[in-house]
Amino acid sequence: MKYLEEFSDPVLAGKLVEQIHATVTKPWAMMEVCGGQTHTIVRHGIDQLLPDGVEMIHGPGCPVCVTPLEIIDKALEIAAQPGVIFCSFGDMLRVPGSGRDLFRIKSEGGDVRVVYSPLDALRVAQQNPDKEVVFFGIGFETTAPPNAMTVYQAKKLGIPNFSLLVSHVRVPPAIEAIMQSPRCRVQGFLAAGHVCSVMGTSEYPPLAEKYGVPIVVTGFEPLDILAGILRTVSQLEKGEHVVENAYRRAVQDAGNPAAIAMLADVFESTDRSWRGIGMIPQSGWRLSERYREYDAEYRFQVRDIVTEESTVCRSGEVLQGLIKPHECSAFGTVCTPRNPLGATMVSSEGACAAYYLYRRLETPAEVVTTGG
Numbered sequence: 001m002k003y004l005e006e007f008s009d010p011v012l013a014g015k016l017v018e019q020i021h022a023t024v025t026k027p028w029a030m031m032e033v034c035g036g037q038t039h040t041i042v043r044h045g046i047d048q049l050l051p052d053g054v055e056m057i058h059g060p061g062c063p064v065c066v067t068p069l070e071i072i073d074k075a076l077e078i079a080a081q082p083g084v085i086f087c088s089f090g091d092m093l094r095v096p097g098s099g100r101d102l103f104r105i106k107s108e109g110g111d112v113r114v115v116y117s118p119l120d121a122l123r124v125a126q127q128n129p130d131k132e133v134v135f136f137g138i139g140f141e142t143t144a145p146p147n148a149m150t151v152y153q154a155k156k157l158g159i160p161n162f163s164l165l166v167s168h169v170r171v172p173p174a175i176e177a178i179m180q181s182p183r184c185r186v187q188g189f190l191a192a193g194h195v196c197s198v199m200g201t202s203e204y205p206p207l208a209e210k211y212g213v214p215i216v217v218t219g220f221e222p223l224d225i226l227a228g229i230l231r232t233v234s235q236l237e238k239g240e241h242v243v244e245n246a247y248r249r250a251v252q253d254a255g256n257p258a259a260i261a262m263l264a265d266v267f268e269s270t271d272r273s274w275r276g277i278g279m280i281p282q283s284g285w286r287l288s289e290r291y292r293e294y295d296a297e298y299r300f301q302v303r304d305i306v307t308e309e310s311t312v313c314r315s316g317e318v319l320q321g322l323i324k325p326h327e328c329s330a331f332g333t334v335c336t337p338r339n340p341l342g343a344t345m346v347s348s349e350g351a352c353a354a355y356y357l358y359r360r361l362e363t364p365a366e367v368v369t370t371g372g
């Protein structure tokens with residue numbers, strides 16, 4: 001398939017690995033921000049091909065994983081109400097809240113529906129004028145534009161029974177929070193190409209400068225990741241810290257101006273909690289005052305929810321790159337994709353799920369040794 005197979009070419013991958021080995025003279029630790037990149041790295045064993053001492057730290061860029069428990073519990077409370085049709089992408093249905101998940105609500109008679117686009121949920125609202133239809137709008141800068149456009153359409157078309165439960169988060173404030181952590185070991189970043197295809201790259205040079213870290217925007221195929229690693233270690237070896245765009249086939253430096261304008265119209269910045277990480281100032285979006293009537297949190301008045309996290313789950317440390325998934329005692333035993341204790345085991349982009357899929361038969365010692 002064009003733009004996929006040629007970016008998995010094993011001969012070219014081997015050459016990039018050779019170049020990385022020829023470049024590196026000392027240990028380095030870099031973080032891939034996005035969960036999609038984590039899956040590529042773990043699936044193809046890219047981290048195991050790197051020179052000894054070069055470590056990939058898996059970042060928090062999995063939207064399902066970082067959606068705070070409080071929002072999950074609000075979703076559960078809204079979805080359980082009579083007269084509500086609760087629409088979501090499928091990956092949110094098994095994310096555990098404090099005591100149950102959306103599948104449980106559905107099995108108990110709640111009208112929970114999987115949709116493939118927020119516009120599908122808007123159609124459901126048009127077809128069911130006597131019901132309240134809520135779409136669960138989570139994710140990073142990538143999923144925010146279609147959600148913003150759907151709310152814009154709802155207002156324009158005068159569809160009063162549609163609302164959005166919003167939990168959007170943004171990558172640059174997360175990078176800032178990671179770099180400010182006293183336990184931070186990250187010396188460079190692979191930034192997520194799809195996020196930059198929307199927002200552009202202009203938010204990253206101040207971060208690279210402030211924290212002295214190279215930031216290389218790259219994609220999701222094996223060659224994208226290897227090229228991103230090569231550029232990052234090249235900068236680190238030379239003592240440089242600039243932003244490079246290694247994903248020019250998708251990312252313009254200015255991003256997508258139409259999407260950015262839509263976001264600016266519908267959303268406004270707000271503090272957001274990240275599951276397992278905590279509050280990061282101005283790290284998310286909520287509906288702006290103009291669109292507040294479409295905000296499900298306001299419409300359903302689900303405000304003071306008391307949440308209860310699993311005492312076993314260490315997904316917060318996984319999301320901050322402080323431990324690898326198999327270092328959690330529940331990994332692969334009481335916590336599996338069929339019975340997840342934390343969101344990082346549920347999501348197809350979660351690091352725990354990636355390790356379970358591709359590495360659960362390896363002992364931690366083997367992984368630590370080969371993975372640096």
Ligand code: SF4
Pocket residue numbers: 312313314315316318325328329330331332335336340341342343344345352
């Ligand atoms: S393996 Fe399960 S319990 Fe452990 S950190 Fe991952 S999601 Fe949480």
